[in-house]
Amino acid sequence: MLRLTWRNLLARKVRLLMSTLAIVLGIGFLAGVMTFSTGLNATFDNIVKGSTSDGLVRPAGDIQGANAGVGTTQVITPEDVEALDALPEVEDAVGSVDGIGSFLLGEDGKLVGGQGAPTLAFNYAPTENMAGEQILELTAGGWPSEPGEITLDTSSAERGSYAVGDEVTMIVPSVGETRRTFTLVGTADFNGGGTAGATLVLLDTAEAQEIFLDGQDAFTSVALTAADGVSQAELAAAADAVVPEGFAGVTGDEVVEETQDQIGQFLDVISIFLTTFAVIAIVVGAFIIFNTFSILVSQRVRESALLRALGASKRQVTRSVLIEAFLMSVVGATLGLLLGLGLSRALAGLFRTFGLDIAGEVLTLTPFTIAAGYVTGILVTMVAAFVPARRAAKVPPVAAMRDDLVVQEKGMGRRLLLGSIALVVGVALAAAGLTGAPGTDAIWIGAGAVIWVITTAVLAPVLGKPVLLACRSVFGRVFGTAGRLAGENALRNPRRTGATASALMIGLAVVSAVGVLASSLSATNDKVVDDAFRSDFLVQMPTFQGFPAQYGDRMEDVDGVDLVSRQQGTPVSVEVDGRSDQSFAAGVDPAYFEIYDLTIVEGTEEITGRQALLSEGRAADLGARPGDTIDVSFPGGETIPVEVVGVFEDSPTTGGITVPLSVLEDAGIKRSDSSLSITVEDGADRAAVKQDLEDVVEELPILSVQDKVEFKELISGQVNQLLYVIYGLLALAVIIAVIGIVNTLGLSVLERTREIGLLRAVGLSRRRLRTMITLESVAIALLGAVLGMVLGLVIGVVLRQSLKDDLTELSLPLDNLLVFLVVAVIFGVLAAIVPAIRASRMKVLDAIATE
Amino acid sequence: MTEHTLGEATQGVAASAHDLVKTYGKGEAEVRALDGVTIDLMQGEFTAVMGPSGSGKSTLMHCLAALDTPTSGEAVVDGTSLGKLKDKDLTTLRRERVGFVFQSFNLVPTLTAEENILLPLNLAGRKPDRAWFDQVVDAVGLRPRLGHRPSEMSGGQQQRVACARALVSQPRIVFADEPTGNLDSTSSAEVLGFLRRSVDEFGQTVVMVTHDPVAASYTDRVVFLADGRIVDELRNPDRDQILEKMVGLQDAAAAKAAG
Numbered sequence A: 001m002l003r004l005t006w007r008n009l010l011a012r013k014v015r016l017l018m019s020t021l022a023i024v025l026g027i028g029f030l031a032g033v034m035t036f037s038t039g040l041n042a043t044f045d046n047i048v049k050g051s052t053s054d055g056l057v058r059p060a061g062d063i064q065g066a067n068a069g070v071g072t073t074q075v076i077t078p079e080d081v082e083a084l085d086a087l088p089e090v091e092d093a094v095g096s097v098d099g100i101g102s103f104l105l106g107e108d109g110k111l112v113g114g115q116g117a118p119t120l121a122f123n124y125a126p127t128e129n130m131a132g133e134q135i136l137e138l139t140a141g142g143w144p145s146e147p148g149e150i151t152l153d154t155s156s157a158e159r160g161s162y163a164v165g166d167e168v169t170m171i172v173p174s175v176g177e178t179r180r181t182f183t184l185v186g187t188a189d190f191n192g193g194g195t196a197g198a199t200l201v202l203l204d205t206a207e208a209q210e211i212f213l214d215g216q217d218a219f220t221s222v223a224l225t226a227a228d229g230v231s232q233a234e235l236a237a238a239a240d241a242v243v244p245e246g247f248a249g250v251t252g253d254e255v256v257e258e259t260q261d262q263i264g265q266f267l268d269v270i271s272i273f274l275t276t277f278a279v280i281a282i283v284v285g286a287f288i289i290f291n292t293f294s295i296l297v298s299q300r301v302r303e304s305a306l307l308r309a310l311g312a313s314k315r316q317v318t319r320s321v322l323i324e325a326f327l328m329s330v331v332g333a334t335l336g337l338l339l340g341l342g343l344s345r346a347l348a349g350l351f352r353t354f355g356l357d358i359a360g361e362v363l364t365l366t367p368f369t370i371a372a373g374y375v376t377g378i379l380v381t382m383v384a385a386f387v388p389a390r391r392a393a394k395v396p397p398v399a400a401m402r403d404d405l406v407v408q409e410k411g412m413g414r415r416l417l418l419g420s421i422a423l424v425v426g427v428a429l430a431a432a433g434l435t436g437a438p439g440t441d442a443i444w445i446g447a448g449a450v451i452w453v454i455t456t457a458v459l460a461p462v463l464g465k466p467v468l469l470a471c472r473s474v475f476g477r478v479f480g481t482a483g484r485l486a487g488e489n490a491l492r493n494p495r496r497t498g499a500t501a502s503a504l505m506i507g508l509a510v511v512s513a514v515g516v517l518a519s520s521l522s523a524t525n526d527k528v529v530d531d532a533f534r535s536d537f538l539v540q541m542p543t544f545q546g547f548p549a550q551y552g553d554r555m556e557d558v559d560g561v562d563l564v565s566r567q568q569g570t571p572v573s574v575e576v577d578g579r580s581d582q583s584f585a586a587g588v589d590p591a592y593f594e595i596y597d598l599t600i601v602e603g604t605e606e607i608t609g610r611q612a613l614l615s616e617g618r619a620a621d622l623g624a625r626p627g628d629t630i631d632v633s634f635p636g637g638e639t640i641p642v643e644v645v646g647v648f649e650d651s652p653t654t655g656g657i658t659v660p661l662s663v664l665e666d667a668g669i670k671r672s673d674s675s676l677s678i679t680v681e682d683g684a685d686r687a688a689v690k691q692d693l694e695d696v697v698e699e700l701p702i703l704s705v706q707d708k709v710e711f712k713e714l715i716s717g718q719v720n721q722l723l724y725v726i727y728g729l730l731a732l733a734v735i736i737a738v739i740g741i742v743n744t745l746g747l748s749v750l751e752r753t754r755e756i757g758l759l760r761a762v763g764l765s766r767r768r769l770r771t772m773i774t775l776e777s778v779a780i781a782l783l784g785a786v787l788g789m790v791l792g793l794v795i796g797v798v799l800r801q802s803l804k805d806d807l808t809e810l811s812l813p814l815d816n817l818l819v820f821l822v823v824a825v826i827f828g829v830l831a832a833i834v835p836a837i838r839a840s841r842m843k844v845l846d847a848i849a850t851e
Numbered sequence B: 001m002t003e004h005t006l007g008e009a010t011q012g013v014a015a016s017a018h019d020l021v022k023t024y025g026k027g028e029a030e031v032r033a034l035d036g037v038t039i040d041l042m043q044g045e046f047t048a049v050m051g052p053s054g055s056g057k058s059t060l061m062h063c064l065a066a067l068d069t070p071t072s073g074e075a076v077v078d079g080t081s082l083g084k085l086k087d088k089d090l091t092t093l094r095r096e097r098v099g100f101v102f103q104s105f106n107l108v109p110t111l112t113a114e115e116n117i118l119l120p121l122n123l124a125g126r127k128p129d130r131a132w133f134d135q136v137v138d139a140v141g142l143r144p145r146l147g148h149r150p151s152e153m154s155g156g157q158q159q160r161v162a163c164a165r166a167l168v169s170q171p172r173i174v175f176a177d178e179p180t181g182n183l184d185s186t187s188s189a190e191v192l193g194f195l196r197r198s199v200d201e202f203g204q205t206v207v208m209v210t211h212d213p214v215a216a217s218y219t220d221r222v223v224f225l226a227d228g229r230i231v232d233e234l235r236n237p238d239r240d241q242i243l244e245k246m247v248g249l250q251d252a253a254a255a256k257a258a259g
């Protein structure tokens, strides 16, 4: 039996290769994602560990502003550093100036690092990490030793096209000139390797103090190295005892853990996101494997019957098919793992160009990845091959003697019944989600959607009939007999056509559902912007980071400008019921209230001094009403009690906790702006004012001056960017589905050798034969696309409904759907190329002679 | 369609072979399926090709019907030499000037009987001559079956549909390779009767390969092949004459195999 299996595999190598390709791609994607995530984690781990000292003295409190790009005015003096250095537990204490709000420009004047990772600026002082190595290592040149000198990380220097000795331009938040030039004296990297995409700027200490601390001889934090035999905990405790108020000593381990938590959350999201698409690809692959085996089995009916007639048991026949599947899956998974490794390296290469350096040695197949790859590959293939294998065994021995080789396929009755039940279950789940069953609505709906997808796949032979009938009549009308025949061929084996189309259907269902959400998101944003955008211009960074307050000052002086409202955001925490609730506070100036109309639901909108307005949502979270006082903790550890004076209807123009700018100042937050809202005087030339405003921020091009239309475009641009990433990731699933079409067509062509020969004999030309096969392929692709898009629309609309609080507008991306349809047709045409050429190469005679 | 009382001398040549040679394989394994066949197939004649299995009957038909290319020699259909034609022209020639009936698998399973019959015309983009179509359909007696698919018809009915298809485009010549090979005697008689009538009533030219002396007795002329050569010929044969010749040929073949 084994030998027979082996022979079968070899005899059908091309067909099997194609379905193996489905496994290879699916597993390849999965392994690639896993390897890449592991590598990414390891890279960040190395950097975090390599750049953290035994202990750290930093501003107290649980919100570390530096992580959010918010600076504080709290400082620690050189005397404090000396006191720390003198402690017996401390071998070395190094004062550090961590600069917030500076930007490195490349030689072309553009921001280095684009809009991604932040610019980390600090003074250079040799410091040891937890492993006793230097935190920073030079890769060229030297360290900055006097004002005007600068050292950059290797990758940023490269991306900015700077070489040692060049003039380097930076935007700094110091008083006066914001633009400064330095001489590049060297390049360096974190000991852990790379900077993970961040831009690293090292300055001379005095200059760093001048720029970031207004010239005070002070530091923002102190790195500690423990004396021999002193534990991190002892070190931190000893330091904590002597540091000035507002500062705290923490262990290096704590800092590492905090950072890992933060990065880990972010990396987890990425990895889950990518894995989702790998799973979709694998599911699509499973369909193709199922389909390939179904066709192979039906083509082997006679052989199976002969085996049965010769005395093979049902189980032996089943097993022979399953062993075939097993061998195939092992080969597929092996190749997939190798592909995954290559894929992760390629991804790493791509990230390297963005400055995220992932070392090759961390990109290896871990035992877990290998196990996951094999288990998934083998399991999916075996499960997909099981039903066809059973069907092979059910062939009665007598079939060997019969001439007509058609497997009697069971009626669609059972399928319809099961499908309808599943459909009802899916609807029930979605309805449960919409009507507020416990847990997240989207999960209920998601479960319903998965059931729908499966149902549609099962019912595709039935549901797809109208589409195929339409194809037949249109093709027949446009392409004559060849078109008519193509339509008939697509219809003749509904299961096969349905299963092939289902693979494509899955991809398109996801694409369309995501499309509905994205388009609704854009529409909602447009509406929100229409309602809330009251100023003439808005000035902010695409990342909503803070920028030097000088720009706002200069804009106030621009001719024709009426009002400039300044807003500064910061993360805060508020104590509620004994636990601290992370939130976001916006400091606003009085002009804010002149430009924007908050809808006050309770209290007043007049705030002065230590008073706050809460959004309805925040107020509900905090259980606070006008008259209550809430304790707001700011980065740097300062906690300020503020009195709630009013509650407003949620608004995108300000934070959930809105306070006067002075509160942030009191809390020791370094002044910078997160956004400026600007109105122009009546009768002023808007275009001219805009030009003047743009001139103010010319040196920092990513800080943009936008009017309403541009702001809408910016937001929908961001939505679309994400959408395109998702489409890109789904492309793999679609490609696998197209491989499925190629496979099915190839098998069908082989199966219809005689028929094709006959058609050729009675006068079908090669060209029209190719047309016929291409049209059949297009019919399958269209079927998949139509089913997928209809299903995706339904899922998208239901999901939108469940998210209606956030997505207030529903918008259907009809123009996109049209594009998908065209793309499906193109894919159909592409999928048919090889089978069509094969068919047209068949010699008429061979075809006639084939049994 | 009735005024073709043509004598042999005045008949044109519908198709002809000149010194056709077809070999398969090389060297030791070389098989000469056709070994210099020269024959003229006359218009309006019903010709049978007979011979032992492997004597090259099918090969001859395929070469004449533009389905296969000979190794050497010339095949001419309706005055056109096939040797120089490209695939496209061969396709057109098959579609417009040649009709086929194979032993089995003659019909496209997805099409109805009527669609199968009209397939060559549809492929050519030609409008069927309705009167002619009706005549052919009535002649094969298939009117009630026109809407049926092949799977819903008996073997004999299927072969008659195939015959109708071969005739409906009014080709110069119809080739039939063992058209009754899979049929019982009643069905065979139906099909052969129809082919005979198409010759008598419509002046069609038909060439048919058969092993069955009864089938061959429907024809005007029987050509005997052995080892890729024409070895004998009968005109207006009857069953016994044919049987006699066949036995002779088979004995010769058996003797050759033994010796």
Ligand SMILES: Nc1ncnc2c1ncn2[C@@H]1O[C@H](COP(=O)(O)OP(=O)(O)OP(=O)(O)O)[C@@H](O)[C@H]1O
Pocket: B024, B025, B031, B032, B033, B051, B052, B053, B054, B055, B056, B057, B058, B059, B060
């Ligand atoms: N494709 C091929 N490759 C090799 N040899 C072939 C091929 N086709 C036919 N032959 C050989 O050519 C010879 C003639 O074959 P052909 O099919 O014409 O015989 P036939 O007279 O039609 O026989 P039958 O009555 O059995 O149908 C045979 O010896 C056959 O083995």
Ligand SMILES: [Mg+2]
Pocket: B057, B058, B059
């Ligand atoms: Mg033959």
